[in-house]
Amino acid sequence: MKKGYVLTRLLRSVISILLIMFVVFVLVFTMVPRENIFFEDGTYTKLSGKPDEKTDYVYNTWKKLGYLDYVKINDYCLTLYEAGSPEMQTALNPDSPETADFVALYQSKGYTVDYYKVSGRAFAYKDLPIIQRLWNWFSNLVRIDTIYSVQDSNNPDLERKVYFGRTPTGGLALIGSGTYHKYLVYTDSHFPFIHQNFITLNMGESYPTYQGLEALSVMFSSQGTEVKRDVTFETGETGSSAINFGSLTYKEKLDRLDKKKFVDHYANYTTFKDQSSMVGTSFTMGIFALLLAYGIGLPVGVAMARNKDGLIDKLGMLFIIFITSVPSLAYIYIFRYLGTTLFGLPNVFTTFGPSDIRSWILPIISLSMPSISSLMLWIRRYVVDQMNSDYVKFAKAKGLNRKEIFRWHIFKNASIPIVHGIPSSLAGCITGAIITEAIYSVGGMGKMLPNAINQYNNVMIIALTFMFSSISVLSVLLGDIIITKVDPRISLTDKAGRS
Amino acid sequence: MMEIQEENLFEFAEFDEKESEHIAAPRYSYWKSVWRTFIRSKVTVALTIFLIVLISFALIQPLYSGYDPLIAPNINKAENQYLPPSSEHIFGTDNIGNEVWDVVWAGARNSIIVSFVSTAIIMVLGILVGALWGFSKKMDKWMIEVYNVVANVPYLLLAMILSYVLGAGLGPLIFVMTCIDWIYVAYFIRTQVMIIRDREYNLASKCLGTRTFTMIQKNILPYLVSVIVTYISREIPALISYEVFLSYMGLGLGTNYASLGRTISQYKSFMTGYPHLFWIPVLVLAAIAISLYVVGQKLADATDPRTHR
Numbered sequence: 001m002k003k004g005y006v007l008t009r010l011l012r013s014v015i016s017i018l019l020i021m022f023v024v025f026v027l028v029f030t031m032v033p034r035e036n037i038f039f040e041d042g043t044y045t046k047l048s049g050k051p052d053e054k055t056d057y058v059y060n061t062w063k064k065l066g067y068l069d070y071v072k073i074n075d076y077c078l079t080l081y082e083a084g085s086p087e088m089q090t091a092l093n094p095d096s097p098e099t100a101d102f103v104a105l106y107q108s109k110g111y112t113v114d115y116y117k118v119s120g121r122a123f124a125y126k127d128l129p130i131i132q133r134l135w136n137w138f139s140n141l142v143r144i145d146t147i148y149s150v151q152d153s154n155n156p157d158l159e160r161k162v163y164f165g166r167t168p169t170g171g172l173a174l175i176g177s178g179t180y181h182k183y184l185v186y187t188d189s190h191f192p193f194i195h196q197n198f199i200t201l202n203m204g205e206s207y208p209t210y211q212g213l214e215a216l217s218v219m220f221s222s223q224g225t226e227v228k229r230d231v232t233f234e235t236g237e238t239g240s241s242a243i244n245f246g247s248l249t250y251k252e253k254l255d256r257l258d259k260k261k262f263v264d265h266y267a268n269y270t271t272f273k274d275q276s277s278m279v280g281t282s283f284t285m286g287i288f289a290l291l292l293a294y295g296i297g298l299p300v301g302v303a304m305a306r307n308k309d310g311l312i313d314k315l316g317m318l319f320i321i322f323i324t325s326v327p328s329l330a331y332i333y334i335f336r337y338l339g340t341t342l343f344g345l346p347n348v349f350t351t352f353g354p355s356d357i358r359s360w361i362l363p364i365i366s367l368s369m370p371s372i373s374s375l376m377l378w379i380r381r382y383v384v385d386q387m388n389s390d391y392v393k394f395a396k397a398k399g400l401n402r403k404e405i406f407r408w409h410i411f412k413n414a415s416i417p418i419v420h421g422i423p424s425s426l427a428g429c430i431t432g433a434i435i436t437e438a439i440y441s442v443g444g445m446g447k448m449l450p451n452a453i454n455q456y457n458n459v460m461i462i463a464l465t466f467m468f469s470s471i472s473v474l475s476v477l478l479g480d481i482i483i484t485k486v487d488p489r490i491s492l493t494d495k496a497g498r499s
Numbered sequence: 500m501m502e503i504q505e506e507n508l509f510e511f512a513e514f515d516e517k518e519s520e521h522i523a524a525p526r527y528s529y530w531k532s533v534w535r536t537f538i539r540s541k542v543t544v545a546l547t548i549f550l551i552v553l554i555s556f557a558l559i560q561p562l563y564s565g566y567d568p569l570i571a572p573n574i575n576k577a578e579n580q581y582l583p584p585s586s587e588h589i590f591g592t593d594n595i596g597n598e599v600w601d602v603v604w605a606g607a608r609n610s611i612i613v614s615f616v617s618t619a620i621i622m623v624l625g626i627l628v629g630a631l632w633g634f635s636k637k638m639d640k641w642m643i644e645v646y647n648v649v650a651n652v653p654y655l656l657l658a659m660i661l662s663y664v665l666g667a668g669l670g671p672l673i674f675v676m677t678c679i680d681w682i683y684v685a686y687f688i689r690t691q692v693m694i695i696r697d698r699e700y701n702l703a704s705k706c707l708g709t710r711t712f713t714m715i716q717k718n719i720l721p722y723l724v725s726v727i728v729t730y731i732s733r734e735i736p737a738l739i740s741y742e743v744f745l746s747y748m749g750l751g752l753g754t755n756y757a758s759l760g761r762t763i764s765q766y767k768s769f770m771t772g773y774p775h776l777f778w779i780p781v782l783v784l785a786a787i788a789i790s791l792y793v794v795g796q797k798l799a800d801a802t803d804p805r806t807h808r
Contacts, residue, residue, distance in 0.1 A: 015644070016644060016647040016648055016651065019644070019647075020648050020651050023648065027660050031663070031664050032663065321792060321793060322789065324733065324792065325736040325788040326736075326785045326788055327743040327744065327788065329763060329764075330743075330763065330781040330784055333767065333770070337770070434748075449653060449655055450655060453660070461656060465656065469651040473647065
């Protein structure tokens, strides 16, 4: 296989992902009214008595989410006068010459000028074109932490340096000051033991649900109740806390508790919790379902092909017909009913929690059913096709016995198309299973997209789409590459060997 | 007496070019053979009759039952609620005193209409685009990218946003179900067309100057009938399943339409207390979907010329 081909395919995959993102941006930003995002927002409802602050909050939120650019008269006047000066105060008034300048300037730039209801002060806003929003999103995607990352006007004396040191739990660390994260590289007792915060993916801050959390950490950080332990903070203060020191990031306004615990401005942190993350839960469930599917589907499919029109074949076909034609909603309930009445298994995941193996059995079985049936169907088809081919007759004529023919020839050839699907099925584990997870109340990824859409959480919708679509586009490419390794006869490039 | 004249006894046989080209072969009519193969199996015939009865019953019964999901006439009559199946109430009654019999058939009717209409749209659009796509290499380059994009936009996002924008109802639901699926059919047909496009008989046909459209219509599509019927037999149950899924997510038909999916998700809480409420819609759904699938598979087998004797 040529290197150039893989590169072209990679490039085309990237273009596909860009186009998918464009479609999603159009869907999310133009088809859903932008007022809807405040439905689930508590702050918004609290501001209903203060129209000016509400307007400011609304436009600031839209600006943060990338809908528009928003400029207040304050921002304009701050470039002219010092904050708090008497000129500043008069300039803010709606009838001041500065306001007239502001209006003229921003109207010439294509902004719409409006006035706050109570104070009458001016502000201007302009919708960003979709392409611009897409560009902004991608240009912020990879965040490289430098000592100039933090720009805090209230803290001008912030030191800007990088040095080696130790974390409060005793791990080695590369510590930054002026960086967004405090510990750029550090070691601790949690898998994978060496962590880095130097290059991180930034898909925006979740809004309006999971407020204050970054979209990625919603999916990847642990869930459940906090695991508290005795810790000594930087100030020498001791206490019981679930703090993850490695996650410390810059915080602009420190409160009294922060000052008690931390010596500097790095006071934002995440905590250790006792359950795996959403991605982790879905992935664990998906991997076991996949193992079960291959473990059952392949041998049974081969057995069906070997006894074509026999009893096994007919029973297997009945199973396949049942699974493909009956809606998954119906058969998941049927399996759950059988599992709970016959084997006493819990009917929801939360009864015993993720630490108990019994919680996993029924969801995994339900999840593997469609894969089992489709694997059975296809491996049977492939094996039957191979059994009728000339090389098998030749092998028989040469005196190979059935077992040898099956193991060394038929199964090898029949498994090639199956191998092609493995990367995609692995990738499918991450996206989670919507119905299975909903019926068994599993805290996985399945609910994320429907919930994000229902709660108008644009940040999550976009982050999830980006993750899912890039994984799926790339896994198709990976599948293509793997099958050329398994079967050297297959060439992905056009007419290779012929021209 | 009439004189027998030689001219009257004999006449010149004309040389018929058409007749001379005729090859003596038993008459073969494709569709007649399909029919003969199809009715050969008694089980298939019985299942087909069962399916026709089931579907026509689902289509006709709700017209006379007077069931309307917005009206619950027995909601305040406790003696009419949670009744088990009996001769008077065939499938029993539910938590608000509705006849489950009426609820199930009204839901089945909408499921069947939605899945049949959607399948028709998806197949027609998919086959037309797929046939052209498979034929034109220029188009292939572009369409494969379109496919990559359309197939990877999260369908749930599209379904949710579309149902938000278009509102709930039969038309919007059919649009939501068809707007992505056609490209899978087109892709599938494209691959099939590409396989037979370069066969010798098509090469010959091309050399003789057949137009592309005629070639697609006469040389390629007939070959695809059995493949297409197989696809349809899987698509209809799959779309019924999809409708159930969307209704379960609260995205399918609005509350003013009966829907099997919503019925099942509404009744699921009665699974332990009043199991008949949950199991009856599930079993009716399974009966419709399985018989559609099996009859479709048998029809697909019959449309494959290799099974004709």
